[in-house]
Amino acid sequence: xRPPNQFVLYRRxxxxxIVISHFEAGMTISNIEISKLVGKMWQQESAEVKAxxxxxxxxxARKHAEMYxxxxxxxxxxVQRRSKR
Numbered sequence: 001x002r003p004p005n006q007f008v009l010y011r012r013x014x015x016x017x018i019v020i021s022h023f024e025a026g027m028t029i030s031n032i033e034i035s036k037l038v039g040k041m042w043q044q045e046s047a048e049v050k051a052x053x054x055x056x057x058x059x060x061a062r063k064h065a066e067m068y069x070x071x072x073x074x075x076x077x078x079v080q081r082r083s084k085r
Contacts, residue, residue, distance in 0.1 A: 003064035
């Protein structure tokens with residue numbers, strides 16, 4: 001697995017808050033809606049908050065390097081599917 005980036009860490013934190021607030025209001029919210037909402041929130045965050053998550057990302061990357069020495073991200077190539085026609 002890849003180490004999480006700043007936004008993934010931010011989304012993880014905000015996801016809980018959003019779900020709880022909607023649950024308390026008697027509403028439900030889909031993961032797609034949460035992602036859109038968190039994306040807008042991230043764009044409006046201050047540099048200090050983003051710096052906090054950048055530091056968290058570095059720490060997560062350090063832990064990841066300890067757990068998976070020699071790890072190298074290698075995305076899979078997309079295989080083109082044959083048409084059913």
